Amino acid sequence: MIIVGGEALVDLVPEGASAEELPPLRPWLGGGPYNIAIALGRLGEPVGMLTRLSTDRFGEKLSERLSEAGVDTALVQRGPEPTTLAVVELDENGAARYGFHTEGTATPLLADPGQLPEGTEAVSLGTLGMVLEPGASVYERVLFRAAERGSFVALDPNIRADLIGEPDAYRRRFRDWLPAVTLLKLSVEDAAWLAGVDSETESEPLFAALRDWLDRGPSAVVLTRGADGMAVLTAAGEFVEVEAARVPVVDTIGAGDTIQAALLAWLRREGALSAAAISGLDAGSWRAALSYAAAAAGVTVSRSGAQPPYAGELADPR
Template sequence: MIVICGEALVDLVPDPSTDSGELGPLHPRLGGGPYNVAIALSRLDVATSLLTRLSADQFGDKLLERLHASGVDSSLVERGAEPTTLAVVGLGADGSARYSFHTEGTAGRFVADPGPLPDEVTALSFGTLSLLLEPCASVYEKILLREGSRGRFVALDPNIRADLIDDAESYRRRFAGWLPGVSLLKLSVEDAEWLAGGSGTDLTETLRSWQRAGPAAVVLTRGGDGLAVLTGSGELVEVPGVDAVVADTIGAGDTVQAALLAWLHHNDALSAEAVRELGPQQWEQALRFAASAAAITVSRPGAEPPHLAELG
C-alpha cells in the first residue's frame, strides 16, 4: 500500500460562463494536492491510503465520501471540528490556475502523527501545503524523515505556494533537509527555479545537486512542453507533452505524481535501488504514461484524474 500524506481541501472554481470582469458563481470542487494524488493513484489500480485530518463539516463529509468512492483507504484519516481549508481558484485564458488559500485554523493543520506505519506500507508521498503550514508541517516532516530512515520509498512533490511562505530561505533550508530521506523528487520548472533562488541559475546543475543529496531520480514537469528526468546514472531523459484540449490545469501535477508512482508499482520498481537502475527506455515509458494521464486530467474541469482503463 502507498500512503499519501497531506491536506484535502475544497477548490472554489469560477463558473466558465462568467463574463470577463464580472463576479460569477464559484463551484466547490474537492481537491488539495495530496488528496488529488490519492484519488488518482487509486484509480490507477494501486492500493492507496490517505493520511490527513478532515473537518467534520459538510465539505469534510464529501471529501471522505469521494475517497471511499475512489477506493482509497481512510483508516489513517482523522476527523476534527475545525473547518475545511478553502482555495479560491482563478483561471487564466489558457486554463492555468492560480490559488488564494484560506487556511487559518482549518482541520488539515492539526493532523496527529499515527506513529510508525505498518509493514504493508511500501511507499509514501508528501507535498504542497502540508509541508508548509504549521503545526502539520512539523508532523509530516517527522513522518517523512522517520519512514525514509526505515528504508521506505518516499516521493516528494513540494508544489510551492510562494504566497504562503514568509521566509523563503528558511523553507529552502528545510527542503534541503528532507532530501536525504527522499527516493523520488518530482517538481515543476517553476518550483525548481523558486527553490534554486531564481530563474538565472543553471537548473540542470541544481537538479544534480539535489539528486546527490538523496533522491534516486529527479523528475521535472514542463507544462505543455512535457516531462524530463535526471536518472540514477545522471542522464537527462525527456519526453514531449501529450496534446489535449485544456479545460483547466487543476490537478495536472498531482496526476503526474500519482502516475509515476503507479508505473513504478506496476513495474516492480518501487524502491530507491530499482529507480536508480532504470534505463532511458524505461524512463521514457514512465514519463509518457504520466504525460498521458495528465493530458486526460487537464481536459476535464477540476481535478478528475483518469482510471487505468482510460490509458489503454
C-alpha cells in the same frame, strides 16, 4: 500500500466570466496530496490517505470521495474545524492560481500517527502539508521515519509561495529532506523558486540546482514543464524527455498531482518502488514511465477540476 500524506481541501473554481460581474464559484474537492490519493485509487493501486478532515459537509464529501476511489481511510483524522478552502483563478490558457483560506481549518492540525502500517511500500508527501504548522512538522517526522524503515519516499514540494513566510528557511528545510527522498518531482516553476533563479533566463543555474538536489539523496528528479512535457534526471546522469499529451486544455488543476500518482503507479507495477530499482531504470524505461504519466495528465487537463483518469482510460503501461 502507498500512503499519501497532506491536505485535503475544497477548490472554489470560477464558472464562466463577464466584464461586468464576478463569475460564480463551483466547489471541487481537491488538494495536491488528496488528488494524488484519488488518482492512485482510480488507477487501481492500493493506497491510503494520511490527513485531517473536517466534520463539516465538505469534509464528509472529501471522505466519501476517498472511499469511492478505493482509498483506505484508516489514517484519516477528523475534527470540528472548517475545511480549508482554495479560491482558484484561471488565466486564458486554463492555468490555475490559488488563494488559500487556512487559518483555523482542519488541514494543519494533524496529530502524529506514529509508525505507518506494516505493508507500507511508499510514502508520498508535499504541498501545504509540508508548510502549514503544526502539521508540517508531523509530516516531516513521517518522512524521516519512512526513510529510516527503508520505504520509498516521493516528494512533490508543489510550492505555494504566498503561504511560505520565510522562503530561505523553507529552502533550507527542503534541502534537509533530500537525503530521505527517493523520488523528487517538481515543476519547472517550483524548481526555479527553490533554486532562487529565473526559469526562463537562467537555465544553466536551474540545471545545476537539479544536479545538486540529485546528489543530496534522491535516486531521480522529475521535472514537469507544462505544455513542453516533462523530463527526468536519473541517477546515471541521463536527462530523458517526453512530450506532453496533445489534448484540448480545459484547466490544469490537478495535472501535476496526476503525474505524481501515475509515476508511482507505473513504478509499483514494474517492481521499482525502491532506491536500488529506480536507480537501475534505463532511458527506455524512464521514457515509458514519463509517457504514461503524460497520458494520465492529458486526461486530467481535458476536463474541469481535478478529475484524474481511471485505469481503463489509459493503455496498460506494462
